[in-house]
Amino acid sequence: MHSSEFIKGTLKTLILKLLKENGKMYGYEITQCVKALSRDTIQLTEGALYPSLHALELEGIVTTESEIVNGRARKYYSLTPTGKTAAKEKIAALQSFLQTVQVILTADKKTIQTI
Amino acid sequence: MHSSEFIKGTLKTLILKLLKENGKMYGYEITQCVKALSRDTIQLTEGALYPSLHALELEGIVTTESEIVNGRARKYYSLTPTGKTAAKEKIAALQSFLQTVQVILTADKKTIQTI
DNA sequence: CTAAATACATAAGAAATTTAGGTATATATT
DNA sequence: AATATATACCTAAATTTCTTATGTATTTAG
Numbered sequence: 379m380h381s382s383e384f385i386k387g388t389l390k391t392l393i394l395k396l397l398k399e400n401g402k403m404y405g406y407e408i409t410q411c412v413k414a415l416s417r418d419t420i421q422l423t424e425g426a427l428y429p430s431l432h433a434l435e436l437e438g439i440v441t442t443e444s445e446i447v448n449g450r451a452r453k454y455y456s457l458t459p460t461g462k463t464a465a466k467e468k469i470a471a472l473q474s475f476l477q478t479v480q481v482i483l484t485a486d487k488k489t490i491q492t493i
Numbered sequence: 494m495h496s497s498e499f500i501k502g503t504l505k506t507l508i509l510k511l512l513k514e515n516g517k518m519y520g521y522e523i524t525q526c527v528k529a530l531s532r533d534t535i536q537l538t539e540g541a542l543y544p545s546l547h548a549l550e551l552e553g554i555v556t557t558e559s560e561i562v563n564g565r566a567r568k569y570y571s572l573t574p575t576g577k578t579a580a581k582e583k584i585a586a587l588q589s590f591l592q593t594v595q596v597i598l599t600a601d602k603k604t605i606q607t608i
Numbered sequence: 609c610t611a612a613a614t615a616c617a618t619a620a621g622a623a624a625t626t627t628a629g630g631t632a633t634a635t636a637t638t
Numbered sequence: 639a640a641t642a643t644a645t646a647c648c649t650a651a652a653t654t655t656c657t658t659a660t661g662t663a664t665t666t667a668g
Contacts (some may be wrong), residue, residue, distance in 0.1 A: 384590045384626075386502030386655065395598055399605045408614050415600060416593045426656050450615055472597055473617060475499040476591050478531045483510055483588055485530060489661055490514045501624070501655075521646050541625050543648060548624095565633055565646055 382420065389422070389430050391472045394457070394465035397440065402456035405431060431455055439464050497535065504537070504545050506587045509572070509580035512555065518572035520546060546570055556578050 407424045439461035554576035
């Protein structure tokens with residue numbers, strides 16, 4: 379279960395993507411979802427996740443509602459109207475960026491040297 | 494020329510990729526190369542680039558040689574033997590990570606909700 | 609009954625980047 | 639001739655973001 383050092387900067391956008399598709403999710407659920415979707419290669423740390431969620435709330439991107447389920451507190455996060463717009467933009471921007479990086483990483487000598 | 498906030502964590506690996514293909518490059522050349530390969534969407538900042546290069550040198554990943562070209566000093570960076578191995582690993586790791594993130598970003602509701 | 613899983617949180621420290629500044633030469637523009 | 643732009647390097651303070659470590663608490667599995 380080799381975690382990667384590359385999550386930097388992508389965490390918030392990944393959260394927004396999951397919230398966009400799932401409607402609402404709670405923190406622990408997000409960690410498990412990312413773990414499953416990444417085939418156990420990305421294990422979000424709680425020390426990174428919760429502060430990110432709190433920041434998104436402060437920014438007005440998400441709202442929260444607390445529930446007690448099976449005797450345990452859960453805090454559900456969902457996108458605000460502003461958040462939905464922001465999510466679309468962020469997701470598109472990240473996809474575009476990833477594609478650009480892929481182009482660079484897969485470029486061959488000729489392509490790079492003819493610049 | 495909209496720069497992205499996602500470069501976080503990928504900078505060193507991008508440098509290694511370019512050095513791997515080009516043999517040796519100097520700082521300014523790296524910024525121009527990334528700019529061109531990214532169609533002007535990624536403009537490396539010098540404040541990020543030079544400290545990264547210096548760190549790679551300290552780590553023994555790259556070595557330097559200075560030259561005067563057209564009356565201006567250039568500092569060429571190239572991979573050490575250790576660096577070549579490290580570069581291959583880093584590049585492969587980043588590609589694998591990017592693919593994983595792409596999978597998540599392009600997953601649809603059904604896929605995500607059936608976890 | 610104890611460990612693991614579930615579920616939240618924060619805080620100190622480390623790492624990486626942004627922002628802003630500095631130096632200097634060559635070339636293109638006015 | 640003067641000025642702006644491009645080339646070429648560098649650093650340092652502040653900020654952001656993440657890791658690591660720690661804490662609390664309940665449920666479930668062994």
